[in-house]
Amino acid sequence: MQDRTYIDDCTPTESTTTIAGHVHEVRDLGGIRFALVRDRTGICQVVLKEDEQPTLFDRAEALGREDVLEVTGEPVASEQAPGGLELVPHDLRVLDAAARDLPLEVAKDVGAARSTRLDHRAIDVRRPETRAIFSLRSKLVRALREWCTEADFEEVETPTITAAGAEGGAELFPVVYYGREATLSQSPQLYKQALVAAGFDRLFEVGTAFRAEAFSTSRHVAEISMFDVELGYVEDHHDVMDVQEESLRYALESVRSQGKRELELLDVDLTVSDAPFPRITFDEARRILEDEYGHVPEEPADLDTRGERLLGDHFTDRGHPAVFVVGYPDEKFYYRQDVPGDDIASRKFDLLYRGLELSSGGQREHDVDRLATRMRERGLSLGDFEFYLEGLRYGTPPHGGFGLGIDRLVQQVADLDHVQETILFPRDSDRLTP
Template sequence: MDDRTYTADAEPGDTVTVAGWVHEVRDLGGIAFLILRDTTGKIQVKFEKDEMADELVETGLNVQRESVISVTGDVEEEPRAPTGVEITPDSVDVVSEADPELPLDPSGKVDAELSTRLDNRTLDLRKDETKAIFEIRAEVLRAVREQFREIGCTEINTPKIVATGTEGGTELFPITYFGREAFMNQSPQLFKQLMVGSGLERVFEIGPIFRAEEHNTPRHLNEATSIDFESAFADHEDAMDACESVVRAAYEAVEANCQDQLEALDLADEFEAPADSFPRLTYEEAIERINATGELDEPLVWGDDLPTEGEHALGQDVGEHYFITDWPSEIKPFYIMDKDDDVSTGFDMMHPTMELVSGGQREHRYDQLVAGFEQQGLDPEAFDYYTRMFKYGMPPHAGWGLGGERLVMTMLGLGNIREAVLFPRDRQRLSP
């Protein structure tokens, strides 16, 4: 529709054609109102029954909610209208009639369970607050890409069908690939390391990852979006600096460019980008602070992974984004470089409510890398495409992976990570 005007652009004195969905119809007797909604907002259409053709009035008032219509008419100022203007229609065309039995109420006046909303995501996204989440998500990804380019990264795309898993045989989705067994990739980890040895040196990727997690919780997915960074001639400190800059850029972009969306989510007054550098706690300091809270039945000792309740206790104690560094070597992946026999260069970046990032300096020395495979019970030969490249001059390098949905979830205080995914994939959900 070349002559279409968005509702937000309709000005008094204009003659316009607007198109969108029927949000609401209110019949007050001699006068009636239809609220039309498009991607920019809503506008009131006024029907004065005694002054208009019966057919025009009948079309406007009998159309079902959520039908797609086109309205042509004059725009007039009306302070009592929701947006201060209204249209007196010359014509109303029903483009696509909606079924009167809607599976959920897009106006939001009647709540629906999350499962119902996900089953009918197209309708769910017609609600301002749901749409706002994905407009913010889009802004986050835009800002993240821009920040990666600001720090000299090249965007790459790595395979999602692989012969071996990034972290061994656990949590893998097997598939049949022309008669051979293959897997959906858990992470671009090995490929992005190969790229920093190629001469690109500093790379990033934003793409899907697949994990056959048995967890069925509000913060786990089986298909997620991973935001990945890897840089040659960098150590774990450099990687943490890059991580903080990317997360901060995402928050600053949302604060600057998404006020309408934050308003729709009732977050405009409280949302703000991180003001200070993220604290960096060692793993040893972290377990000491968790133990000091008294929230766990048994105190943590060196070598324990942090339980969810421990993360929550520490997050409440710290109260902002923070890093945990110097993790025990035994609980970090084979590709993480060690500082010594017990301590690795691995780090996690945390929101007060959950882990967002895992990273570290990588082992770039061939013999030590192969030894790391063997220590974790993995066959180096199965990863020959990866390990042999380390024979040909691999620079020191470091990087990390950030969960895109977790970033949006924690940024907006969403109760379930599925709220930040258009069509989630978890243990129960494979459609739509």
């Protein structure tokens, strides 16, 4: 590895240091040249004076934007320089010269259509503001992993090629698997439950899921990243919501303290309320929408996009950016529902964060006979799910879990208009490259 210091770690107390990165911009002021060098942590100003460093000054004349540069010199405090520090070089060398026909502007705030930026994504992510999104994303995922690890959850990996979809329906990507029909995974749901039954009673997975939805919206893509959690020996769905709330709060607080540079670049004020996330029933949510906003979702078993956004506004105005909606009717076969004594239709919840559904979860049905009945009622072939039913047939504790959409979480934390902005190389019905 080259002996260098990340720009964010440079201090004026050092006598000499070496930085390396891309040339963000070059400014020529006659007898003084400034080269702004960018690495993944920030930008450092390198100052060259013709009367003091004639050789390096002349060498800097040939520098172009995005050249890869290594500079060794003395870090000096400067109020005018980015980050309050500039480097007076002793040596400067180009490690690789960049082509001069950049397809996108990296250094200046010049707008480009999202489709154009995605077409040239490897250049677009060089922009500090775009790069900040993915630094935030990394910090969020790392914090979620940290919380689960500290809480003694085990990380697992489940297949992305499966024989049947967990959700059923037509939103599947078929693949040919050694001459047999298969699909890309919609969700690790069935595998998570089978593993809990096998004794993995506190597990999580960071993985990819695929949804062949025939539409494109600001919150939908075909290939999504998920943070999935499952736990056994629960009393009910509230145990699952507790884990969801605690892990998300930890991640948000971690990013607020450790992602200050990224949040500042994105002009985001991330506040984390100390108050518990409200937990309202599905029927209560519908009443709020109708009574306060005159909005009645067309589907009786849904809140719809506008309804979620209005609920987000309702609770954010009251100091609650996150809210659980519990008890959705007519739910998927694997949720516990129609439980005697319950005043809700199912033990399934959605977590809305600033008006967008981030996760779905709840208590699962662990009785195999009830599961099989529900599957038949939905027209599913039990033979397609034999591994799942077998896994639960030989003793399964009461359990539950959730799946959190990482892309949507980043979208809301970074306050972005479109979920594609949060994915390095997004896939939807129109985009297969790059």
